[in-house]
Amino acid sequence: xxIEVAFVVLLAAALNxxxxxxxxxxxxxIAAMAVVTFMGALVxxxxxxxVDLPDPASWPLLALAxxxxxxxxxxxxxxxxxGDLGQVYPISRGSAPLLVTLGxxxxxxxxxxxxxxxxxxxxxAGVMAxxxxxxxxxxRSPHAVLLALLTGMCIAAYTLxxxxxxxxxxxxxxxxxxLTIGDGLLTFLIxxxxxxxxxxxxxxxxxxxxxxxxxxxxxxYWMII
Numbered sequence: 572x573x574i575e576v577a578f579v580v581l582l583a584a585a586l587n588x589x590x591x592x593x594x595x596x597x598x599x600x601i602a603a604m605a606v607v608t609f610m611g612a613l614v615x616x617x618x619x620x621x622v623d624l625p626d627p628a629s630w631p632l633l634a635l636a637x638x639x640x641x642x643x644x645x646x647x648x649x650x651x652x653x654g655d656l657g658q659v660y661p662i663s664r665g666s667a668p669l670l671v672t673l674g675x676x677x678x679x680x681x682x683x684x685x686x687x688x689x690x691x692x693x694x695x696a697g698v699m700a701x702x703x704x705x706x707x708x709x710x711r712s713p714h715a716v717l718l719a720l721l722t723g724m725c726i727a728a729y730t731l732x733x734x735x736x737x738x739x740x741x742x743x744x745x746x747x748x749x750l751t752i753g754d755g756l757l758t759f760l761i762x763x764x765x766x767x768x769x770x771x772x773x774x775x776x777x778x779x780x781x782x783x784x785x786x787x788x789x790x791x792y793w794m795i796i
Contacts, residue, residue, distance in 0.1 A: 579794050586791035588660065590784040591647070595656045600648030602769035603777065605762030608644055610785025612755025615748045622748050625740035632736030633749060639729035640754035641761070646722040654715025662719035663726060665698025670727030675734070737796055747796040751789045 594603050625633060650659045668691045675681040683691065733750070740746035762770060773781060 583791040583794035586787040586794075587664075590787040590791070591660055592656060593780055593784040593787075594648055595651050598772065598776075599766065599769035600651050601645065601762060602766045602773045603781065604644050604648045605759050605766060605770055606773045606777075606781045607784040607788060608755040609759040610755075610782050611789040612752045612759070612785075614786055614789050615751040615755065618744075618748050619752065622744040623742035625736075625742050625746040625749060629736045629739035629741075629746060632732055632739065633746060633753070636729055636732045636736055636750050637753035637757060639725060639732060640750065641757045643722060643725035643729060644754065644758040645761075646718060646725050650715060650718035650722050653718060654712055658712070658715060659719045659722070661698050662716060663722035665695055666720055666723035667726040667730065669695040670724065671730050674727060674731040733796065743796055744793065747793050751792060755785075 590607065594600055594607065647659075647663065650663065653659075672683055672688070672691050733746075737743055737746045
């Protein structure tokens with residue numbers, strides 16, 4: 572990995588952690604997530620005229636990726652309802668690399684070198700130690716840990732599908748922009764069914780931070796893609 576790629580990955584991680592923090596400190600986190608992802612979809616729609624649409628061969632994977640990202644958008648705020656940011660975020664993000672490594676080997680035929688594989692294993696082992704912490708782990712907060720692991724599974728699943736889909740898309744940014752429009756709108760529409768009042772409150776009281784978080788969300792995703 573070149574230093575430029577490493578810098579972009581670290582910047583994307585910082586943006587991702589930033590918008591996660593904004594979701595965590597919001598009142599109704601599901602409503603906040605719906606508004607944030609909708610703001611991200613608006614940002615993406617402004618970029619859409621300037622990118623090439625993905626190849627039709629990638630559309631089935633694009634649709635699956637939208638569903639998986641939407642599932643993640645609901646799993647994450649629900650997990651934050653039960654656990655702290657310092658618990659949920661590391662477990663959800665830290666459990667995903669091992670699952671992605673396994674999925675890449677099975678579905679994409681990609682295998683890590685020995686050093687990289689041990690790095691992933693040690694990373695996941697360290698993060699999973701949080702799940703068994705005596706003060707905040709599985710015994711004290713089982714819902715938070717299990718929901719964080721479910722979120723990690725969503726992250727791993729959409730990471731794998733995104734990676735396969737973007738290779739068929741022909742247009743990397745086209746795939747990324749269409750995905751962030753699709754999952755933002757789908758999340759927003761589903762949340763409207765049962766969180767419309769709470770979403771109105773978010774818009775009235777946290778519009779600025781929601782716009783910022785939406786930009787951070789799509790920006791971090793585009794960098795990784």
